[in-house]
Amino acid sequence: MGSPLSLSLSWKAIDTFELKPTLWLRYVDDTFVIWTDRYLHALPNHHPSQKRGVISALTERARRICEPEHLERELKYLKVTLRSNGYNASEIRKAMKPKNITVRKAKKDQMVARAYLPFIPRVTDRIGKLLDKHDIETVFKPTRKIQQSLRSAKDKRDPLSVAGVYRKPCTCGKVYIGTTKRSMGTRLKEHKRNCRLGQADKSAVAEHALSEGDHIILFENTELIAPNHGYHSRLVREVIEIHKHTENFNSEEGEVYLNRIWNPILRNSRITNRMTTGSKIVNVPGSSAGTSTGTNTTDYLTRHKYALRSLKVSQRTASHDG
Numbered sequence: 001m002g003s004p005l006s007l008s009l010s011w012k013a014i015d016t017f018e019l020k021p022t023l024w025l026r027y028v029d030d031t032f033v034i035w036t037d038r039y040l041h042a043l044p045n046h047h048p049s050q051k052r053g054v055i056s057a058l059t060e061r062a063r064r065i066c067e068p069e070h071l072e073r074e075l076k077y078l079k080v081t082l083r084s085n086g087y088n089a090s091e092i093r094k095a096m097k098p099k100n101i102t103v104r105k106a107k108k109d110q111m112v113a114r115a116y117l118p119f120i121p122r123v124t125d126r127i128g129k130l131l132d133k134h135d136i137e138t139v140f141k142p143t144r145k146i147q148q149s150l151r152s153a154k155d156k157r158d159p160l161s162v163a164g165v166y167r168k169p170c171t172c173g174k175v176y177i178g179t180t181k182r183s184m185g186t187r188l189k190e191h192k193r194n195c196r197l198g199q200a201d202k203s204a205v206a207e208h209a210l211s212e213g214d215h216i217i218l219f220e221n222t223e224l225i226a227p228n229h230g231y232h233s234r235l236v237r238e239v240i241e242i243h244k245h246t247e248n249f250n251s252e253e254g255e256v257y258l259n260r261i262w263n264p265i266l267r268n269s270r271i272t273n274r275m276t277t278g279s280k281i282v283n284v285p286g287s288s289a290g291t292s293t294g295t296n297t298t299d300y301l302t303r304h305k306y307a308l309r310s311l312k313v314s315q316r317t318a319s320h321d322g
């Protein structure tokens with residue numbers, strides 16, 4: 001963990017932990033620790049195969065390292081240690097059995113793909129069994145790590161200094177979804193200038209502001225929807241947000257083509273703009289788009305390789321900002 005907090009946290013953890021390591025060496029953010037007889041406990045929410053792996057790895061290590069006359073004593077000691085880490089006798093006995101590596105390697109070789117799933121007992125382990133029947137290997141990951149429970153130690157950046165996808169509301173209730181690879185503040189200034197100079201041909205924002213009706217662009221309420229995640233992901237995110245914000249005044253549907261296959265998901269996360277007294281955009285109850293950081297569905301869609309595969313980048317240049 002490269003966070004400035006890591007030193008304080010690691011000392012705090014060592015201080016409060018009832019078992020002390022035998023050896024603890026640290027250099028900047030690298031540590032070398034020797035714990036005695038403390039391994040992944042049988043209780044944590046890890047896939048059984050990962051727990052079996054702890055037992056079999058320790059057993060295998062003992063078999064490889066120990067002299068034959070000491071092996072039995074070492075395995076006996078290992079069993080006592082594993083029992084103190086919460087494993088029962090049956091689990092230990094099964095996992096300690098010598099494995100047929102050839103059979104396991106042959107099975108691994110015939111796998112056609114690999115799936116990464118969070119381990120949720122009685123849900124994803126069942127999915128894993130189904131995938132196994134179709135020769136898809138499943139790698140189970142813990143659902144939450146300690147780092148995810150801690151807030152970032154870095155100072156919050158000014159949203160205007162960030163590149164990404166943003167939305168600008170108008171007093172008529174519609175919004176403009178835009179994207180920029182530069183800072184949002186720079187793009188904001190350009191839109192303001194276009195409006196001031198009446199350059200309707202240069203920006204859709206100016207075009208809307210100058211169109212018939214009572215339109216005042218609420219520049220001060222511009223919100224960053226998603227920080228920049230690179231060129232393609234930013235364009236994908238823009239087109240997704242345009243689909244989600246049904247009441248928008250964008251002149252076109254983004255720079256990339258979004259396959260219709262995603263419509264049912266996007267339909268469920270649509271946002272209707274309603275003006276409040278403060279002219280802020282509010283999300284309709286039931287809408288899954290809650291905060292300016294976006295939804296899980298959208299993040300998934302933005303990162304998912306199949307979503308990206310279904311996209312065709314238009315001929316417009318990479319430097320264009322919306």
Ligand SMILES: [Zn+2]
Binds near residue numbers: 171172173208214216
């Ligand atoms: Zn308007």
